[in-house]
Amino acid sequence: MGNLYKTDIEIFPTDLVKALVDSLQKDERSQADRRPELKRLIFKVKTDNEMVLVQADDHVKKFQLPKTHMLQEDFVKCIQESGIVKDVATIHRLFEALTVGQQKQIDPEVFRVFYTFWKETEVEAQDVHLPAEVIEHLDNNECVYKLSCSIKTNQGVGKIAMTQKRLFLLTDGRPGFIEITKFRDIKEVKISFAPFLLLKIPSLKIKCSLRKEVFEANLKSACDLWNLMVREMWAGRTMADDHKDPQYMQQALTNVLLMDAVVGCLQSQKAVFAASKLAYFDRVKHEVPMMVPKTTSETLKHKINPSLDLPAPQTVHVLLYTPGQLSYSEADGDGNPKLWCALSGGRVVVFDAASWSMQQNCVQVGSSQLNCMLGLDQDQVWIGSQDSIIYIIDTRSMSCNKQLTEHRHEVMDFALEESDKMSQTYSCSADGTVILWDLSTLKVKKQFQLACDWLMSIQLFNGTLWCCARDGIVELRKDGTPHRKMTLPEDLRSMPTEFSSLILFVERGQLWTSCSDSDELCLWHCKDLTKPFLRVQLQNCTGVNCMIKVKNQIWIGCSGPSPDQCRVSGKIYIVDTESHSVEKELMAHTDSVQALCSAEGRYVLSGSACQDGKIAIWKVE
Incomplete structure (x- = not known):
C-alpha cells in the first residue's frame, strides 16, 4: 500500500x-x-x-x-x-410518508392521486387573487401558497393565508388584511382543546413575540396539518436566520407543500402522521439544537448553494472571484463581479457577486474533476482539469472556446507573472511538469520537469517559482533548475502525512506551510529552509486543506470533528501574521472546507465537501 x-x-x-x-x-x-x-x-x-x-x-x-x-x-x-x-x-x-404502515413500495394509483393533488395545489396557488389593499401589505415576491377554508378566529372570521414569509388572516365580507405573524417572530405554536357540549374542539394557538394577544383559530379537522406546516416554516426561518442561508426557507416551503399533498392524497387517519415524516427542519430543531457560535455568526455574511438544481449537494472543489468591469456595454452583458464555482464532473456554476444570485446556465468543461481556476485580462478564465486539459472560458459568451492539451497529467495550479512590459502564465500538473505560456499565441514558451511526488501548487516570488509537492517544496530558478528544497519537518516524517498548502509571505521573507493530517502550521524563513522557526497550533483541527493570505491575516480551511463528534465539520481558522496567534475559529460548514478565495480583500468565500456543499461569504476585518 x-x-x-x-x-x-x-x-x-x-x-x-x-x-x-x-x-x-x-x-x-x-x-x-x-x-x-x-x-x-x-x-x-x-x-x-x-x-x-x-x-x-x-x-x-x-x-x-x-x-x-x-x-x-x-x-x-x-x-x-x-x-x-x-x-x-x-x-x-x-x-417514507407515502408508505407509512405498509409495504415499502408505491402503488401507481397512490402516485397518480398524489401527483394530481400536487398539480391542482400549484394551480390553486396561482389562482389566489388578492385585492390591492391586501397586496400592498406584502413584499414584491411574496405569494400565497396555502389558504385555509373560512374559519372562526379570535380576530374575526376569514381564511388563514400562508406565504413564504408570514401568516395573515384574509377577512371575510369586504376582504381585509390582518397580520397574524411573520415566521421569524413566532414564539410558540400549539394545539389546545376547548370543551363544546360533550366534544373537545381543537384550535391552533400561535404566540408572536411582537403581540401580547395569542392568535387562536378554530381549524377543525385541518388543525393538525396547519400545526405541522406552521412549525416547519418557523423552524426553516430560524435555521435560515441562524445560518444566514435563505435556501433553508425555500426547502421548508417545499416540505410544507409536500405535506399538504400527502394529506390530500392519503385522506386517512394516519395522513397527518405520514406527513410529519417530511417535517425535516422541525425535527432537526428539536434533535440537534444547532447554535451558531457568536464569532461565526458575526463574521458570516451570507450562504449560497451552488448545487441548487442538482439531486444532491456536491463538493465545491475550486472558487474564483473575478472583479467587475466598468468598460462593459449593455450588448456585452453585465460587468458585475462574478464568483466561479467548480463542482464535480466538470460543472462550473457562476454567481453574480453583487447580488449572489446564480446565473442561468452552468458552464460544462469536460466531465472530470476541476482542480484550479485563474482569471485573465477580464475576459478569460483558465480552468485546469483532472483530464489534463486547460479549458479557456470566454467570460462574455460564457463558453469554452479554446483548450490547451500539452499537459499529460491532471492540471493542478496556475501562477500569473505580471510586469509593466508583459504578463505570462505558468501551469503545473501532478507529474511535476511546469509550463510557461505565451498569452498572445497560447504557445509553450518553456517547459520544466520537476522530480517530485505529486506536484500540487506553484507560486512566484522575486522571479523564482516555488513548487509545493506532497513530499517537499522546491524553489526553481528561471531556467527551471532547482535552487533549494525543503522537506517535511523531522517529527512529521514518521507520520503518514504530506504538505497540503504553501503561502509565500513576501514582505517578511517567510513561508507558511500546512499538512493534510496535522493540526499545526509551520513557519519558515525563506533564507533558512532547514527547519521551521515557529509552529502555530490549530485546536480541534484534523488536517488543513487550503490557505489564503488576506491583508494581515492567513485564512485556513480545515477538517475537524463536529460538536457531536459523529461527523466531520468544516472549520476556518484566522491567524494574525504579526502575533502568529489564532484570532478566530469559525464553525464554517457541516463538512470539510475544500476551497477558499478572496473578494478584493473585503470578503473571503469558502466552499465545502459534499455533505454540506454550500459556499459561505465571510466579512474580513
Missing part, C-alpha cells in the same frame, strides 16, 4: 471500492482517513459518485405517470422526472 501514491487509482474497480467504503465502521473509516493514500482514494470515489449524479440529471425526459408499483429507487427517478422536487434526501422522506 506504500506505493499507492504513485499508482494510477483509475485501476481500482470503483463499485467495489465504493461498496467497501460504505461498509466501513466509524473507527475503521477514521483509521483509513489517517492514511493520505487511502484518503485520496476514498475522496476520488466520493467525487466520482457525485459526477454520476450530475450526468444522470442532464437527460431531460418526457414525464409519464407510472403504470407499475415502484420501489424507492424507481420512485426517486419518477419524482425527479415529474419536476416536483430533485433533492434525493427529500424524496426519500416523501417515500
